[in-house]
Amino acid sequence: MSLLNVNDVSYSYDGIVNVLLDVSFTVEEGAIVGLVGPNGSGKSTLIRNVFDLVALQSGSIQIGGHGHDRPEAKQLAMYLSSNDYLPEFLTAREYISMMGKLFHLDVDHDQALDLFRKFSMEGRYDDLIEDYSHGMRKKTQLVSSLVMSRPLTVVDETLNGIDLEALHLAEKEFRAIRSEGRSVLLCTHDFSVLERLADRILFLDLGHVVYDAPTKDLVDEHGSVASMVFDYLETAQR
Template identity: 45%
Template sequence: MVPSDDFRLSVQDASFAYPSADTAALTRVSFQMEAGEIVGLVGPNGSGKSTLIRLIFNLMDRQDGTILINGADHRSDIARMEAIYLPSDNELPEFLTGAEYLHVLAQLYRDSNCADESVVRAQFSSFGMDGRSGHLIEDYSHGMQKKLLLSSAFLLQRPLTVIDETLNGVDLDAVEVCKAEFSRMKARGGSLLLCSHDFSLLEEVADRVLILRAGQLVADLDTGAELANGGRLARSVREALDCEERA
């Protein structure tokens, strides 16, 4: 696979090993994502999912391989402006209000959408958070903080969005809002890498699902094909993992 600027995300032979570990966290992982594509990322705990995401966003120094975002090296300022990462934990500046946090992101990304009060209020309202944009983040519940993170991605509309288990802890109504936002993201050509253990969600929204095991990419499943053949995604993932373990 040759890295190409025709893809939203191109990962070629990415490898990484922690100094204290006996085995590599990632070994020659390669895949590409097209514009307007939603790709699921699954695997057992410790399979390398979060490590891969951190490498994509240059939060750790990759030791081998090439990672491009919209054709630009992932370490470049251009690439950083093209993508947004929502982590699994809620590491938010609790001394800011929700609106202030979004305003900071608007300045960082040079995007006025996050600073438009009417747009922000509408986004909060869609998540059932009417009147809370001016409240301190420290007063938000766990689920509300998750909704703020998700709102930042939906408002900024970057070409590439990566979500690492951020939907864990949000209510069912919010999940439905997210599904609608994912559809709009896809329609405008945005791409989403969604790390999740919610197979029913992935069946509904993902075009493909990547499976990691022990730091290696062991399968790239076409979700539509799996479902068309009468299969269930959870079963297909288990079968792929079992096959790799026996190999």
């Protein structure tokens, strides 16, 4: 069953620069879908459309069968952005409590504390976020998404800046999300992560869907996800 449906979405800035052109794809329940593409391909704009952070100009987007701008849809999905902008005046406990209120959840702080320990941040849960390093802030974003446990989690380059041990743990947690029937849309330039995790790859370039296929099929055809991307880009530049 489809959890996220994006149908014929186009978007332009100031009616001049076309960023997305008739983009359509789905994310099924219990799936990890990789989103790749060069800078300027429309990935972040696509995600902003999904989360109603920019006004939809054409097409339709549904989350869990609800229009993406409906409160019911917004309760089903969580967005982890590429930056590490978190409220520095809060502790991690306060931040995760605030996120719980947004999703109308009773936060399991014991789970959060355990995840802080696993992510090598034991003893820092009640420290101010302003005292966290870049990597700690990224890991706090990941912990918050794991505690919120939404049906759909969209990760936009959030894995950048975390250490290898934390990356390994994040991959393990994403696999657990999939096994529980929830889904991840994972936007990253780390193609090896996608080869290990993603069921499907969605490749955007210049606002178009270039590939939307099972990861295994793309790797069988091109040798690797990286080769698929770079072969296409070399051909497109000719």
